[in-house]
Amino acid sequence: MAVGRTAPTLEELRAVAQPPEVRSRKNAEHWTAELYLRHISIYFTALLVRTPITANGVTGLMILSGWAIAAALFIPGIWGALLALFFSQLQLYFDCCDGEVARWRGTRSAKGVFLDKVGHYTTEGAVAVALGFRAVGDLTQLRTDPGSAYPYVVAGLALGWFVLLNKALNDMVHVARAFNGLDKLPDTAQATAISVGALAKAKAIARFVPFHRIYHSVEMSILAVLAAVVGLVPDIGISADRFLILALVPLCALSTAGHFLAIMASRRLG
Template identity: 35%
Template sequence: MPRPSVADLRPVVHPDGVKDRRSGEHWAGRLYMREISLHIDPYLVNTRVSPNQLTYLMVVVGVLGGAVLLVPGLLGAILTVVLFQVYLLLDCVDGEVARWREQTSVTGVYLDRIGHYLCEAALLVGFGLRGADVFHQQGHAANWLWAFLGTLAALGAILIKAETDLVDVARQRSGLAAVRDEASAPRSSGLALARRAAAALRFHRLVGGIEASLFILLAAVLDACDLTGSGLFFTRLGVAVLAAVAVVQTLLHLVSILASSRLR
């Protein structure tokens, strides 16, 4: 079959609303990755590579992105950023190939969601292990407090996603239609104001894969400058910050769901 052009692909793989999904599209996808993926799609849509295989590859790349944080110094953090950009690219490409071939499926959606859970958790656990100094780069025993905090951040990131996904589960089991965007608004004016403030600050995004990888690189750069002389000070501070953000966001997100009309 002839290779489709970008112009042929665009209306099919980027139908109206794909880039405008309130919670289903990452800002980096809207900003640049969807355009990059459009130029990768022509080389994949006529191959034997299935959309689900691309999703599996996405998961492998994302988990590796967390694992390479065990490489000390700037190199490990740079590799993480690169791998999570590839992870985001694959996250775009798998769905676009599925839409072009008309192979979208419940299995694909499920694998995609599981993949995000695993990859973001792997990143945060890897960050905690990096802070724990598991390879004793500073000549002393590993400090497992940081590994615990990284795991706590990972648990929070998973719970935040689960809280959102379980809304659909609860509604489906109750025989209700899928939730509409307007139902997410809190019924209380005070909670609505707090929600708008949190959305403006965007602090909750720090535990997302792309944002966290960039945050980790920033911490690694500051550590490389050795501004405090303590080696991993900024990495450990970053682990603590992400753990705190994950815990707070898990609680606030749960309250936001219960105070909205999403379960009604």
């Protein structure tokens, strides 16, 4: 198999670009990847490896798609939410493809990982903040009636802060391990397991009510669509978006606190 050549068969490309160790990653793979995205991304990757675009160039498209999610949420009503959901799918599609291109060409690098982190951090923080502005409705209220508008803007900013902190906790673990000469933490369930105690029981319960997983751009976009659909009901309107942002903030705060305690109680830090 001539890895890196520009005209691989799909079977050759899958063997290199989608190996089992990638498909089985616990945290790095979004649930949509295994459900359907990896099944279709390989076809686009087959086209990309025939072009001059680099893996980092594909990551750039992922970043732009992510920013477009937040921008779409500023469009009122159902169409803005649906457009955000479309861009969230496109972002993950490119997110699958950039790694596949890098693995096929053998161009995986720290720069690529860095750009990927930039894309996800800026996207998910921006989407959370955009949900707050979306809940204001008519943004002219920020000038004409700030007292009624600011609570939702502040809620969006608070949600963005919690989302970013929650994401950063995982990277803080890797930094702490690296600074102390420990090996890279494997992306497996065993590496993050909590064996006994109340936290272990709470973590087991969370598998059945996984609200801690809704702070990804895809899930937040889906929730925006559901709120927009509910908002179509007469006399509800913008109240659905407002309920959504006000509910997400305390849930994300709880998720972040639980994530911190789970890290401290596990063996992730040695």
